[in-house]
Amino acid sequence: MSFPYDNPANVLRKLGLVAGGRLLNAAKALFSKNAPLTVQAAVFAGRDKITFLDIQNYQGNIFELAAKVELYVQEHINWRADLSGSIRVEIPEIPVRAIKEAIINSLCHRDFSNPKSNEVAIYRDRIEIFNPGLFPYEYSPEDFITGSQPSIPRNPLIAETLFRSEDIEKWGSGLRRISQECRAAGVKVTFTKIKSGFVVTFLRPETRNMQGDAPKGGGVNGGVNGGVNSLLDFIVRKPGLRLPALSDKLKISNRTLEKWLTRLKNEKKIVYKGSPKTGGYYPV
Template sequence: MFCNRNPLKVQAAVFAGKDKLTFLDINKFEGNVFELLDKSEKYIAQRINWRVQFGKLEREEIPEVPTKAVREALVNSVCHRDYTNTKENEIAIFKDRIEIYNPGDFPQGYRPQDFIKGKERSMPRNPLIAETLYKSREIEKWGSGLKRIHDECKASKVRVDFEVLKSGFLVIFYRPGEKVTEKVTKGLVEGLVEGLVENQKRILKLIQTNSHISKKELANKIGISSTAIDKNITSLKKKGLLRRVGPDKGGHWEVIEKSK
């Protein structure tokens, strides 16, 4: 589990709506425990919305769902997964929520709320994995996983639910939605959009909320072809309003502010 001789697997997907009828992206990661945690966290971070907050010295990118809570949920899913079960851990990103699932029974006779309130001690299904992650500082304190997720989300005003299923355990982060995103980005984008067509305005707004968004995702959200996306992006680059930082895979977009 901590080497690549017998790699672990995680299934990940992005869905167009609130169900699993249509997916925009599907992937499967392989690797040791540490690699899976990093790959899973990166996958989610690149596919959620980020808002930009300008401080006195520099701008700060803030995710719609707290990444510390996401990381903690991923660590929890690895520690409590039933590795005798052929079913794999799953990440599902929907329009309104993010789900992190692991197979394995929840401790019988207990509820998630018992651990969130700190009334009960941790009962790791895989003590060796938990001990190794604790020593590597992935786990800060024994038995605090669900409480940390809950507290991080409460501080960020993000709703989170914990569901005990017959087949396993599910952590659900609810996304704030496009209305919140629209409100956050409106002020910044309005200063850039003079002389732009409507699709170019929408491209800037979507990129401003998620700098890692792909051209395919832009096309799906706006409802135009990939060719049309390419033409509009080329136009925005020529106007000095948009640039690409880094490679196609692993890079990100950057909206350029006009000098006042």
């Protein structure tokens, strides 16, 4: 937080989250370990919700949910490796900062009287982040992208806390930053007012494999297959490494690598040799 404090009670008081000695609902949504907030996140096989490849129902407070959902999206989008320099650089198909901004904004500006969950849907051709909070009726998303209108926070105490924690930069700038990040990366993004809330949609670029080669397959399946194949190639070239070393070398999360390693073992393409502490993965 951007002010000195010595204990949680002092923080809550300075943020205006306590009244009459009791926590306000905003404080519970932000910090409670028993916050009743949920986000449904899913990966779908195609361009509709007929077949899903993975589905999760996350619960927690705003800070916990933002971290969990951001990680979920990062693990299910495609990344390519830029090997042009001396250091391998992983580049996401959609800017991570734009994804983070869309997620935190959907939680910050949701309608807490609406029992419907926030939703993140990852399709083959797009990613949709749904917020069950109606957009200000007389305004359009473009009003806030251009900065022609002042901020209208639905939950000002929550917005102020997220500003203090530096999860948002300033009120009313979220849509503009998402738009700027996507424009710089050549990614198309749309903002849509619907009857039940508000949706930010990232259109996914042409799927490429992890090495940045020509496209192979499409959507989630293409990215996963490319990642698994690249992992297998790496193990062939550098056998004997354990999960932490592979994660460090490839700059990919342990959770994602565990899934890929399990798949390769089930396909009998790799085998783990040695003890859990000193062994490693080898090609079959």
